[in-house]
Amino acid sequence: MHPLDPLFKKNREWSESIRRRDPDFFPTLSRQQAPAYLWIGCSDSRVPANEICGLLPGEIFVHRNVANIVVHSDLNCLSVMQYAIDVLQVKHILVVGHYGCGGVRAALSNQKFGLIDNWLRHVQDVKGKYTDHLACIADESARIDRLCELNVIDQVINAAETTLVQNAWERGQELAVHGWVYGLHDGLVRHLGISLSNADELAAALKTDWARKKAALVDV
Ligand code: CO
Numbered sequence: 214m215h216p217l218d219p220l221f222k223k224n225r226e227w228s229e230s231i232r233r234r235d236p237d238f239f240p241t242l243s244r245q246q247a248p249a250y251l252w253i254g255c256s257d258s259r260v261p262a263n264e265i266c267g268l269l270p271g272e273i274f275v276h277r278n279v280a281n282i283v284v285h286s287d288l289n290c291l292s293v294m295q296y297a298i299d300v301l302q303v304k305h306i307l308v309v310g311h312y313g314c315g316g317v318r319a320a321l322s323n324q325k326f327g328l329i330d331n332w333l334r335h336v337q338d339v340k341g342k343y344t345d346h347l348a349c350i351a352d353e354s355a356r357i358d359r360l361c362e363l364n365v366i367d368q369v370i371n372a373a374e375t376t377l378v379q380n381a382w383e384r385g386q387e388l389a390v391h392g393w394v395y396g397l398h399d400g401l402v403r404h405l406g407i408s409l410s411n412a413d414e415l416a417a418a419l420k421t422d423w424a425r426k427k428a429a430l431v432d433v
Contacts, residue, residue: 251297254309280316283371310365311395346424
C-alpha cells in the first residue's frame with residue numbers, strides 16, 4: 214500500500230458523505246463561491262479554519278502563514294486580501310493567532326531555524342514594541358501566549374492599514390477586521406477586543422495601550 218493511500222480513502226468517504234446529504238453540493242459549489250469571511254491564520258496543522266468554525270467548503274476564504282503575519286510587502290497575503298475584498302466582497306477579515314504558537318515562541322526566545330528566522334523577524338518587531346511589558350511576565354508560556362495576543366493585535370492593525378482595506382472603507386464597503394486567538398488546549402476561539410470597521414476605529418486602536426489592556430485569558 215502506498216503511504217498516501219489512506220488520504221485518498223478518507224477523501225472518497227468524505228465526498229460520499231457530503232453527496233449523500235446533498236447531491237447538488239459539489240455541482241453548486243463548482244459554479245461559484247460566496248464566502249462572507251476571510252481567515253488569516255497560522256499554518257500550524259492544529260488550527261484548521263473550516264473545522265474550528267464548523268464551516269463547509271465555500272464558506273470561508275483562507276490565507277495561512279507561519280505566525281499569522283500581515284506584512285505590507287507580502288504579495289501573497291495582499292493578493293488574497295484584494296481578491297477577498299474586491300471580488301468576493303467578504304464582510305469580515307478574521308486574523309487568528311493561537312496560544313502556544315511555535316513561530317511566536319521561536320521569535321521570543323531567539324531560536325534559530327534557518328530561512329524562517331527572517332520571516333519571524335516580523336514577530337520580533339512586535340516583541341520589541343512590548344519589551345518592558347513582556348519582561349514583567351515571569352512564566353515563559355504565559356509570556357509566549359501574551360505575545361501571541363499582541364502579535365494578533367498588531368497584524369489586525371497592519372491589515373486595516375493596507376490600501377485594500379482603506380480603499381474599501383473609503384468607498385463605503387461594509388468590512389471589519391477582527392482579532393481572535395485560538396486555544397489549542399480547548400478548541401475555543403476568543404475575541405481579543407479589537408474589531409475595526411472604519412478609519413475612526415483604527416485611529417482609536419492606534420492610540421490604545423494594548424499591553425495594559427487585558428485582552429483575553431493570559432493572566433499578567
Ligand atoms: Co502558530
